[in-house]
Amino acid sequence: MKRVVLFLATNLAVMLVLSLVTSLLGVNKFLTANGLNLGMLLVFAAVIGFGGSLISLMMSKMMAKWSTGARVIESPSNSTEVWLVDTVGRLAQRAGLPMPEVAIYDGEPNAFATGASKNSSLVAVSTGLLQSMTREEAEAVLAHEMAHIANGDMVTLTLIQGVVNTFVVFLSRVIGYAVDSFLRKGEENTGPGIGYMVTSIICEIVFGVLASVIVAYFSRQREFRADAGAAQLMGSATPMQNALRRLGGLHTEPLPQSMAASGIAGGSSWMALFSTHPPLEERIAALNSSR
Numbered sequence: 001m002k003r004v005v006l007f008l009a010t011n012l013a014v015m016l017v018l019s020l021v022t023s024l025l026g027v028n029k030f031l032t033a034n035g036l037n038l039g040m041l042l043v044f045a046a047v048i049g050f051g052g053s054l055i056s057l058m059m060s061k062m063m064a065k066w067s068t069g070a071r072v073i074e075s076p077s078n079s080t081e082v083w084l085v086d087t088v089g090r091l092a093q094r095a096g097l098p099m100p101e102v103a104i105y106d107g108e109p110n111a112f113a114t115g116a117s118k119n120s121s122l123v124a125v126s127t128g129l130l131q132s133m134t135r136e137e138a139e140a141v142l143a144h145e146m147a148h149i150a151n152g153d154m155v156t157l158t159l160i161q162g163v164v165n166t167f168v169v170f171l172s173r174v175i176g177y178a179v180d181s182f183l184r185k186g187e188e189n190t191g192p193g194i195g196y197m198v199t200s201i202i203c204e205i206v207f208g209v210l211a212s213v214i215v216a217y218f219s220r221q222r223e224f225r226a227d228a229g230a231a232q233l234m235g236s237a238t239p240m241q242n243a244l245r246r247l248g249g250l251h252t253e254p255l256p257q258s259m260a261a262s263g264i265a266g267g268s269s270w271m272a273l274f275s276t277h278p279p280l281e282e283r284i285a286a287l288n289s290s291r
Helices: 002-025 038-058 060-068 079-095 127-132 135-150 153-183 194-234 238-248 257-262 280-289
Strands: 101-105 111-117 120-126
Touching: 002 038, 038 060, 038 153, 060 101, 060 111, 060 120, 079 101, 079 135, 079 194, 101 127, 111 135, 111 153, 120 127, 120 135, 127 135, 135 153, 135 194, 135 238, 153 194, 194 238, 194 280, 238 280
Parallel strands: 101 120
Antiparallel strands: 111 120
């Protein structure tokens, strides 16, 4: 319930902010008496498309902590937390990265990295993962998350999401206007009718689905790169392969939807095209071929 409330509240706040920005810029008036102002519509689409993605990126650490209940380890209170902080610090040094915040949360085996930049990142691991894996396997998972940070994956995926969102908003309204104009051919021009609204909504849903396929594809590619990065940080692909095999035999709990692409264990998808993570077997095989 907490996750649902946070998700709805966050999205409502983002939409209110973006509505205010487009209103202040005047780009929400792209429908004029003379037709569709494509330049203004493009700016409107870019504000909506990139704005939502960038705000989500800026809020990613805070939302991750709230939604998972992750507790940042300020001062280690036991041997596990000492090991966790020391291991992340050692991996960060190898990767040439500043020390990220290190957090732990109660839950089934999983881990994630998030943050708006390499200088403001968070690595979190579940108690379930620490209890289910050997230290070497857990270290490989942490190396995988550090590789995500080193590769700038959070920012990259945000930019990709922003681009596809922009096209979704832009094209859906262009097609909506074209369909509405065709249906009202010969009528007095009194502004867009119901055809514009209905067509725009339908197109936004359809294009949104297609956009999610594109974003999911790039998300799967970054998982392969992070696996390879983990192997490089560990000095061998074997620990990462063993960690992936271990994950295959465990019950993993999907992260909140807004963070699904961030975890080491992605929730399975009813269609491979929409999955944010490749099958574990393909990831293990890719590590074999990279040796």
